[in-house]
Amino acid sequence: MKDPRRPIGVFDSGVGGLTVLSALRRALPQEDFFYFGDTARVPYGSKPLSMVRRFAWEIAGFLLRQGVKAIVVACNTASSAALPDLAEDLSVPVFGVLEPVAKAARGYGKVGLIGTQATVESRAYERYVEVSWAKACPLFVPLVEEGLWDDPVALLVARHYLEDAPQDLEALILGCTHYPFLKGTLARVLPGVRLLDSAEATAEEVARTLRREGLLNPEGQGRVVHLVTGDPESYRNLAERLGVKVEELKQVSLEEL
Amino acid sequence: MKDPRRPIGVFDSGVGGLTVLSALRRALPQEDFFYFGDTARVPYGSKPLSMVRRFAWEIAGFLLRQGVKAIVVACNTASSAALPDLAEDLSVPVFGVLEPVAKAARGYGKVGLIGTQATVESRAYERYVEVSWAKACPLFVPLVEEGLWDDPVALLVARHYLEDAPQDLEALILGCTHYPFLKGTLARVLPGVRLLDSAEATAEEVARTLRREGLLNPEGQGRVVHLVTGDPESYRNLAERLGVKVEELKQVSLEEL
Numbered sequence: 001m002k003d004p005r006r007p008i009g010v011f012d013s014g015v016g017g018l019t020v021l022s023a024l025r026r027a028l029p030q031e032d033f034f035y036f037g038d039t040a041r042v043p044y045g046s047k048p049l050s051m052v053r054r055f056a057w058e059i060a061g062f063l064l065r066q067g068v069k070a071i072v073v074a075c076n077t078a079s080s081a082a083l084p085d086l087a088e089d090l091s092v093p094v095f096g097v098l099e100p101v102a103k104a105a106r107g108y109g110k111v112g113l114i115g116t117q118a119t120v121e122s123r124a125y126e127r128y129v130e131v132s133w134a135k136a137c138p139l140f141v142p143l144v145e146e147g148l149w150d151d152p153v154a155l156l157v158a159r160h161y162l163e164d165a166p167q168d169l170e171a172l173i174l175g176c177t178h179y180p181f182l183k184g185t186l187a188r189v190l191p192g193v194r195l196l197d198s199a200e201a202t203a204e205e206v207a208r209t210l211r212r213e214g215l216l217n218p219e220g221q222g223r224v225v226h227l228v229t230g231d232p233e234s235y236r237n238l239a240e241r242l243g244v245k246v247e248e249l250k251q252v253s254l255e256e257l
Numbered sequence: 258m259k260d261p262r263r264p265i266g267v268f269d270s271g272v273g274g275l276t277v278l279s280a281l282r283r284a285l286p287q288e289d290f291f292y293f294g295d296t297a298r299v300p301y302g303s304k305p306l307s308m309v310r311r312f313a314w315e316i317a318g319f320l321l322r323q324g325v326k327a328i329v330v331a332c333n334t335a336s337s338a339a340l341p342d343l344a345e346d347l348s349v350p351v352f353g354v355l356e357p358v359a360k361a362a363r364g365y366g367k368v369g370l371i372g373t374q375a376t377v378e379s380r381a382y383e384r385y386v387e388v389s390w391a392k393a394c395p396l397f398v399p400l401v402e403e404g405l406w407d408d409p410v411a412l413l414v415a416r417h418y419l420e421d422a423p424q425d426l427e428a429l430i431l432g433c434t435h436y437p438f439l440k441g442t443l444a445r446v447l448p449g450v451r452l453l454d455s456a457e458a459t460a461e462e463v464a465r466t467l468r469r470e471g472l473l474n475p476e477g478q479g480r481v482v483h484l485v486t487g488d489p490e491s492y493r494n495l496a497e498r499l500g501v502k503v504e505e506l507k508q509v510s511l512e513e514l
Contacts, residue, residue, distance in 0.1 A: 040304060047297065048488045117491075139410075142399050153396075153413045160410060231305045234374075 002069075004215045007032040007223075008206070009063030010072045011056075014042035015145065015235070016177035017074030018244045020097060021224070023203035024072065028210070030220040034066055039230030040254060043141065044077040045116025045176070052118065056082035058257040060090060068092065069215055072206060076175050076198070077116055080124035093209055100201035101173055102128030108171035108194060114161065115175030116141070125175065133169065137161045141178045147241045149181040158182065158189045169193050181242070227252045259326075261472045264289040264480075265463070266320030267329045268313075271299035272402070272492070273434035274331030275501045277354060278481070280460035281329065285467070287477040291323055296487030297511060300398065301334040302373025302433070309375065313339035315514040317347060325349065326472055329463060333432050333455070334373055337381035350466055357458035358430055359385030365428035365451060371418065372432030373398070382430065390426065394418045398435045404498050406438040415439065415446045426450050438499070484509045 008028075010021050014037050021035050036059055038044075044052045056078045060071055070093045073079045073086070079096030087094040102125050105111045110132045113125055117136040125131050139157050148154050165172075171194040174180060180197045187195060210216050225248045228235045236246045265285075267278050271294050278292050293316055295301075301309045313335045317328055327350045330336045330343070336353030344351040359382050362368045367389045370382055374393040382388050396414050405411050422429075428451040431437060437454045444452060467473050482505045485492045493503045 040308065041298070042303070046299070046487075046491070051297065051487075139396070139399050139403060139405075142396050146396060148396075148417070151417070153410065153417060156410045156413055160405075160408070230303075230308075234303070 002215065004069065004217050005219060006067050006069035007034050007225075008070050008072065009034045009036065009060075009066065009068035010074050011036035011038065011059045011063065011078070012075040012177060013037070013044040013077065014039050015238050015242055015244075016141070018239060018242060019177050019180045019197070019199045020072060020074035020202055022244065023199035024206060025222060025224070027203040027207045028216075029222050031217050032220045032223040033225070034063060034068060035224055035226045036063060036252075037226065037228045037230075037235060039228045039235050041229065043116070044075060045118045045138070045141070047118065049081040049118060049122055052077055052081040056086060060086055060094070062252070062257050064090070064092065070095070070206065070210065072202065073097065074177055074202070076119045076177065080119050080122040093213065093215070095202060095206050095209070097177065097198040097202045098125055098175075099128050100205040101196050101198040104196055104201050105129045105171050105173055110166060110169050112165055112169045112172045112193075113175050114140075114172065114179065119175050125173065131173075133166050135161055135165070137176075140182060141176065144178040144181045144242070145238060150184060154182060154185045155188060158185050162186075162189050165190065171196055174198065224248065225250065229254055259472065261326065261474050262476065263324050263326035264291050264482075265327045265329065266291045266293065266317075266323065266325035267331050268293035268295070268316045268320065268335070269332040269434060270294070270301040270334065271296050272495050272499055273398070275496060275499060276434050276437045276454070276456045277329060277331035277459055279501065280456035281463060282479060282481070284460040284464045285473075286479050288474050289477045289480040290482070291320060291325060292481055292483045293320060293509075294483065294485045294492060296485045296492050298486065300373070301332060302375045302395070302398070304375065306334075306338040306375060306379055309334055309338040313343060317343055317351070319509070319514050321347070321349065327352070327463065327467065329459065330354065331434055331459070333376045333434065337376050337379040350470065350472070352459060352463050352466070354434065354455040354459045355381055355432075356385050357462040358453050358455040361458050362386045362428050362430055362453055367423060367426050369422055369426045369429045369450075370432050371397070371429065371436065376432050382432065388430075390423050392418055392422070394433075397439060398433065401435040401438045401499070402495060407441060411439060411442045412445060415442050419443075419446050422447065428453055431455065481505065482507065486511055
């Protein structure tokens with residue numbers, strides 16, 4: 001059963017986790033992936049955590065039935081909702097996006113957090129690092145999905161959300177997988193603050209664990225199959241707006257989960 | 258069965274339809290209402306129309322089981338998806354938000370339309386009126402829900418969406434129940450263009466039909482029971498940010514639909 005040639009399953013509510021997928025592909029070019037975007041039920045960030053937890057279990061079960069050797073929960077809300085339970089109860093390694101970036105934040109003085117409403121309210125990051133200031137930023141996801149991350153609109157919205165951030169903030173956790181697109185804009189609003197994104201930190205953690213467990217794929221082709229619960233063409237358009245070329249794409253009905 | 262003392266059922270994917278509810282209450286102060294917000298599955302605007310159609314049928318069935326005498330689909334996406342079928346197949350009067358405002362638009366020369374992606378792509382307004390220019394504006398809903406409708410951010414976003422509107426536009430249909438909040442901002446960007454919102458037009462149509470059918474409530478108290486599929490407290494907070502006081506509020510699980 002421990003066949004290292006099996007793919008890695010990555011899931012998110014929609015396209016945000018593609019930033020994590022890209023970091024994983026850079027760190028692990030010989031791995032194959034299923035990327036599952038639950039686009040019929042996006043967004044997770046405004047839903048009750050108990051509901052998001054149920055979605056995470058459904059999708060993890062589905063990915064296991066496709067034969068994945070590891071699961072990456074590439075969504076902060078789902079990581080907040082479903083971890084650590086999912087990792088404890090499944091037989092394959094399961095990774096969330098919170099712990100790796102939170103560990104990276106520990107070296108800094110005052111640490112801030114931005115994310116969806118559900119992530120911020122869950123206080124899940126505080127299991128791993130002391131958070132001095134946290135803010136839900138619901139407009140950032142639609143701004144990114146509109147391709148406006150470098151637009152003056154994004155700058156104005158970022159100023160709106162960050163105006164009450166402490167002056168002596170040293171690092172800011174980008175607690176949503178969409179936010180790496182906004183790094184340039186955020187750096188203009190908070191010059192000198194270290195912006196920590198979960199994609200790179202998570203990819204490093206996954207690579208380290210697979211190596212340790214003897215699960216690195218010796219012969220993978222870097223193949224990615226995208227699975228979505230909503231409209232496939234809308235997904236393709238949105239992914240391509242975010243710079244991700246979608247070659248293999250299938251729709252999964254919610255009844256199959 | 259034609260008891261005029263029964264309530265009217267109003268539904269939307271979330272809080273947007275509250276603009277329609279408010280117009281209905283002004284036009285029909287003696288009516289009682291169920292307002293159903295499908296907040297567990299919001300937004301509808303980015304989902305496939307076939308899925309939204311299924312949701313609309315589920316909710317209509319639920320409202321009929323609660324004994325409503327009429328149904329108002331206070332959501333442009335659901336109206337686009339489920340009407341006219343729903344009106345033809347149910348035994349109570351069913352109203353969408355498209356036809357009344359589209360009829361009001363007929364008196365103008367060049368008519369534009371703004372709405373969600375699903376509404377714009379459905380071309381449903383074109384059943385009733387010639388639309389010369391149409392644009393999906395996905396950021397408007399989260400902007401309104403953040404309470405930013407009069408903020409400089411809203412002005413910048415409105416300029417972004419409307420920059421390619423024809424110079425000789427005479428009227429603009431606000432094809433989403435959230436958009437009436439943005440009227441002030443839109444008027445600044447498109448001075449001289451008549452902004453047509455569906456809330457008032459729909460309320461007039463409902464009042465006219467109930468009167469004609471002998472269904473006006475002689476003794477209602479203007480009672481409103483809010484029913485939501487997602488988290489009740491989040492709904493209450495959001496509704497109150499939009500100026501609607503929520504007195505009676507119940508959660509409905511998706512399994513009850």
